Amino acid sequence: MDERQVGEMIVGIHSFKGGSGKTFVALNLGYLLSMERRVCVLELDLRAPALYSFFRGERYINELLGGRGNAEEYLLRVRKNLSVLMASPALKDIKTCLRREDVEGVRMLGRLQEVVSELRSLDFELILIDNSPGLSYMSVNSMILSDLLLFVARPERQEVEGLRNLFDVSKNIEKPKYVVLNRSTGDAALPYEVAARIPCSCDVTMDYPFFVERHENHEVSRALKKLAEFVSRR
């Protein structure tokens, strides 16, 4: 039985190629959606984590996935209505996760499922999952647990072709799937449904977590707001 309450949703943010803007989209969507809902950004990029560079925390999802403790102890509140569950940047933790993922891919789905239901029981209305690029047990596990999938891609040939792999691998996962075209420079047609086109701008930097907070009326922020409204309507 689906235990989901009205208003609860898990959004998986994926890409085939690295560097397409998943973390940028996850953080800024998290910021915008936290104006009206209780949001958690869950970092499942265990191979190359990024959130530790923005927020000071000491506990990481790696340990939680390893079976220690419960989700509440690992959450870091970063602003009103917005918490993060970060991945560890320590090399030993990255190695453990890679090993575990290869050997225990299916068991990890169960553990991830437990973590997500704990977060749901903590009253988060939206969970945004920032995944690692490409295909891995973890990213496919994350697709299985999500209610809505956003595939982020730059409008370049390689990335657009990579989208086909994401759609192919997820074809039996019956969830709504949309492309977020990031660093977009035009309005070239794509053979997929596009949830948002976020323009490319040299003003974007990952030196701070929330671009939309500092650049409220920027065209990039306006596109992110449209994406947040799109997600809110789902």
Ligand SMILES: Nc1ncnc2c1ncn2[C@@H]1O[C@H](COP(=O)(O)OP(=O)(O)OP(=O)(O)O)[C@@H](O)[C@H]1O
């Ligand atoms: N709309 C944009 N315009 C210009 N630069 C952007 C835009 N969106 C993201 N970037 C830049 O692209 C780079 C990659 O972004 P980000 O780290 O979010 O990608 P990612 O998909 O999470 O990467 P990874 O696959 O390594 O996790 C960052 O330096 C970011 O500042």
Ligand SMILES: [Mg+2]
């Ligand atoms: Mg990232």
